[in-house]
Amino acid sequence: MTVAVDTRLSFDDVSMTFPDGTEALRHVSFGVGRGEFVTVVGPSGCGKSTLLRIASGLEQQTDGAVDVDRGDLGYVFQDATLLQWRTVEGNVALLAELDGMSRGERARRVAENVSLVGLDGFADKYPRQLSGGMRMRASLARSLVMDPAIFLFDEPFGALDEITRERLNDELLSLFQRNGFGALFITHSISEAVFLSTRVLVMSARPGRIVGTHDIPFSSPRPPELRFDAAFAELCGEVSTSLRSAHQ
Amino acid sequence: MNMLDTPLGQGEAIIATQTVAPATTARRRRGRIDIVGPLLVFAAFIGIWYLMHHWALRAIWDKPNFLVPTPHDVVRTAFFTNENRATLVGGLRVTATVAFLGLAIAIVVGIGLATLMARRQWLERSMWPYLVALQAIPILALVPLIGSIWGYGLSARTLVCVISLFPIVANTLFGLLSADKGQHDLFTLRGVSPSTRLWKLQFPAALPAIFAGFRIAAGLSVIGAIVGELFFKRGDKGIGILLDTFRNRNNYPMAYGALIVAALLGIVVFVIFGLISRLVVGKWHESTRS
Numbered sequence: 001m002t003v004a005v006d007t008r009l010s011f012d013d014v015s016m017t018f019p020d021g022t023e024a025l026r027h028v029s030f031g032v033g034r035g036e037f038v039t040v041v042g043p044s045g046c047g048k049s050t051l052l053r054i055a056s057g058l059e060q061q062t063d064g065a066v067d068v069d070r071g072d073l074g075y076v077f078q079d080a081t082l083l084q085w086r087t088v089e090g091n092v093a094l095l096a097e098l099d100g101m102s103r104g105e106r107a108r109r110v111a112e113n114v115s116l117v118g119l120d121g122f123a124d125k126y127p128r129q130l131s132g133g134m135r136m137r138a139s140l141a142r143s144l145v146m147d148p149a150i151f152l153f154d155e156p157f158g159a160l161d162e163i164t165r166e167r168l169n170d171e172l173l174s175l176f177q178r179n180g181f182g183a184l185f186i187t188h189s190i191s192e193a194v195f196l197s198t199r200v201l202v203m204s205a206r207p208g209r210i211v212g213t214h215d216i217p218f219s220s221p222r223p224p225e226l227r228f229d230a231a232f233a234e235l236c237g238e239v240s241t242s243l244r245s246a247h248q
Numbered sequence: 249m250n251m252l253d254t255p256l257g258q259g260e261a262i263i264a265t266q267t268v269a270p271a272t273t274a275r276r277r278r279g280r281i282d283i284v285g286p287l288l289v290f291a292a293f294i295g296i297w298y299l300m301h302h303w304a305l306r307a308i309w310d311k312p313n314f315l316v317p318t319p320h321d322v323v324r325t326a327f328f329t330n331e332n333r334a335t336l337v338g339g340l341r342v343t344a345t346v347a348f349l350g351l352a353i354a355i356v357v358g359i360g361l362a363t364l365m366a367r368r369q370w371l372e373r374s375m376w377p378y379l380v381a382l383q384a385i386p387i388l389a390l391v392p393l394i395g396s397i398w399g400y401g402l403s404a405r406t407l408v409c410v411i412s413l414f415p416i417v418a419n420t421l422f423g424l425l426s427a428d429k430g431q432h433d434l435f436t437l438r439g440v441s442p443s444t445r446l447w448k449l450q451f452p453a454a455l456p457a458i459f460a461g462f463r464i465a466a467g468l469s470v471i472g473a474i475v476g477e478l479f480f481k482r483g484d485k486g487i488g489i490l491l492d493t494f495r496n497r498n499n500y501p502m503a504y505g506a507l508i509v510a511a512l513l514g515i516v517v518f519v520i521f522g523l524i525s526r527l528v529v530g531k532w533h534e535s536t537r538s
Contacts (some may be wrong), residue, residue, distance in 0.1 A: 080384055081430035085452045085532045098438040098448070126532040196431055 006034040007067075008150045008182045009055060015207075016050055019045075023207040024050040025061070030201060030210060032150060032182045038172075039185040039193040041243060042203030048186045051208070052152045055184060074143035074151040078158065080150065082127040082142075088114060089123040089214035092141045099146070106145075113141040116175070133164040139165035140172070150182035158188060169195055170224050177220045194235050195227060202239060204246040212242035251301045326505020335490065336502075336509050342486035344513060346402065347473040350409020351466055358416030358465075359458070365417075366424035366450065367442065383414040387472060389480040400480035403501055408476035412465035419461025423454025456533045459525035464518070466517040474510055 010031040016024045024047035032038045040048050053059040057070050077226055082091045092114055096106045114123050117137040127135055143151060157165040173196055176183060187193050193200045194216055202212035218226060218234060226232050252377050300316045317325075327333050365372040391408055399406035435445050477488025485493075487510045494503040 056437055058436060073437075075434075077430045077433070079430060081428070081434055083431065083449070083452065085455070085529070094434075094448075095438060098444065099436070117312055128532060128534055 007031045008034055009068040009184060012065045014054065014061045014066060016182050017062045022057060026207040028208065028210055032184050034182055035180040036196045036199065037176060037183045037185065038081045038199045038201060039187060039197040040201045040203055041187060041190060041239065042138050042208060042246065045206030045207045046193050046203045048203060049154055049219050052154050052184065052186060055152055065212055074146060074148035076143055076151060076153045076156045078140040078154045078156065082135055082138055084127050087126055088119055089137045091138055092145055095142055096145050109145045113144045116144065117141040132160050133168060136160065136168065150184065153183060153185040155186050155188065165192065166224065172196065175223060190236050190239050191227060194232060194239060195222065200239055202242045204248055211246045214239055275433055317504060322501045322504040325501035332502060335354055336505055339485055339487045339490040339506065340459065340509050340513060342484045343473050343477065343488065346486065347409060348406045350406045350472060351469040353408060354412040354416055354465055354469065358413050359420050362417045362420035365421055368454040379414055379417055387411050387475055391476055395480050400482040405473060405480065409469045410470040411472050412468040415464040416461045419457045420454060423457030424450045425471065426457065427453040428431045433483060455529045459521065459529065463518055463521045466521050467514055470514045470517055
C-alpha cells in the first residue's frame with residue numbers, strides 16, 4: 001500500500017455496524033494525501049456512501065480511527081442539493097455565508113468560482129432553470145468557495161448523460177491538478193474512476209472491505225483521448241476483474 | 249424554426265430551444281380555451297338561472313317564481329340602487345373585517361405552533377390528534393356554544409374563524425419538514441444552529457406549502473365569518489345577517505345580492521393570496537399555477 005507523505009485523510013481499521021445490525025464496513029484502511037485523487041468503486045449498497053458520511057462526520061464509525069480536518073473538507077453530494085429558492089449565486093455563496101465569511105470576501109470568491117466552473121451568465125438563474133450538468137457545476141462551485149484541502153464526491157455525475165459526464169470529468173481533473181486538491185471519489189463507472197484517479201480502491205459487497213488497490217500511473221495533464229488508449233483499456237480491465245471477484 | 253430568432257435570455261434559450269414551436273401553438277390554443285371555456289359555462293349558468301325563474305320553479309317544484317328572481321333583477325336591485333348597494337357594502341366591510349382578523353390570528357398562531365411542532369417531535373405527536381379533531385368538529389355545532397359564552401360581538405365572531413387554523417398548521421408543518429435530507433446534511437456539515445437551519449433552510453423550503461395553506465385558510469375564514477353571523481343574527485350587520493334578514497322579509501333580489509357579495513369576497517381573498525404566492529415563490533417554485 002502506498003503511504004502518502006502528506007496525508008489529508010486517513011482511515012485506520014474502520015468498521016461500521018448500524019444500530020439495526022447491518023454491517024456496512026469491515027476493517028477499512030486507506031489514506032488520501034495532498035493532491036491525490038482516490039476513487040472507490042464497488043457494487044451498489046456496499047457501503048461506499050457510508051465511507052464518505054463517516055469521513056465527513058455525518059456518521060460515527062463503530063470501530064477504528066478516522067483522521068481528517070473536518071473544517072477543511074468539501075462534500076459534493078449525489079444530487080446537487082441546491083436550495084431551490086436561491087439563484088446560482090446565492091447557492092454558491094451558501095457555505096461561506098453559513099461560515100460567516102465577510103461579505104466582500106464572499107462576493108469576490110463567489111464571482112471567481114461561478115466563473116471557474118463555467119457558469120458565467122447564469123449567476124441569477126434558479127436551479128429549476130438549469131440542466132443537470134449545470135446544477136452539478138453550481139454544487140461544485142459552492143464547495144470550491146471554501147477552498148478545502150480535500151473533497152468528498154458521492155457519485156456526483158451518476159445521473160448525467162455520458163457526454164456531459166466526460167466533459168465534467170475533464171474539467172474537474174484539470175481543476176484539481178492545478179490546485180493540488182485531494183479527493184475521495186465514489187463512482188459506479190470504472191472508466192470514470194481510472195480517468196480521474198491516482199489510485200482506485202475496489203470494495204467488496206456488504207460488508208464493505210477494500211479488496212483491491214490499483215495505482216493509476218498516467219501523468220498529468222490527462223487529455224480526453226487518454227480514454228481510447230490501450231493502456232487505459234487495460235487498467236479498466238484490471239479494475240473490472242477485481243470488481244467482479246469482489247461481487248462473489 | 250425562425251421562432252428561435254426571437255431574443256431570449258441565455259438561460260431561457262436552453263429551455264426553449266427544443267420546445268418553442270409546439271409550446272407556442274399549445275399555449276395559444278390553451279389561451280383561447282381559458283377565455284372561451286369559462287365564458288360558455290357562465291352563459292350556461294345564467295341560462296339555467298333564467299330557466300329556474302321562468303319555468304322550472306313552477307313546473308317542477310310548484311313554487312312561486314319570486315323565490316329565484318332573475319339575474320338582471322338581482323343585479324339592478326342589489327347593485328344599481330344606491331341605498332341597497334350601500335347596505336351590502338356596509339355588510340361586506342363588517343364581514344371582511346371579521347374574516348381578515350380571524351385569518352390574521354390563525355396565521356400567527358398557526359405558523360408559531362407549526363414551527364414549535366417541527367422543532368419538538370413530542371409536541372407534534374401530542375398536538376396532532378387534537379388539530380385533526382378541531383378540523384373534524386362541524387363548525388355549525390360550535391357556533392351557538394361560542395355565542396352563549398362570549399356573546400355576539402366582533403371577538404366571538406372572530407373566534408369562529410379558528411376553523412382556518414388547521415390548514416395553516418398542517419401545511420406549515422408539512423413544509424417545514426419537506427427540505428430534503430441532502431440539504432439538511434449540507435447544513436449539518438457546517439455545524440449550524442437550529443435557528444439558522446430554520447431560517448435559511450426549513451422556512452424558505454416551506455413557503456410554497458405555507459401559501460397553499462393560506463389560500464385554503466382564507467376561504468375557510470370567510471365561511472367562518474358568514475356562518476357566525478347567520479347564527480348570531482345580532483350585532484353589526486355583516487353579509488350573513490343581511491342574507492338572513494332579506495330572506496325573512498321575502499326580499500329575494502337582495503338576498504341573492506348578499507350571496508353574490510359573499511362569493512366575491514371569497515374569490516377575491518383566494519385570488520389575492522394566489523398573487524402574493526406567485527410573487528414570493530413563483531420565480532423558483534415549479535407549480536405556482538392556481
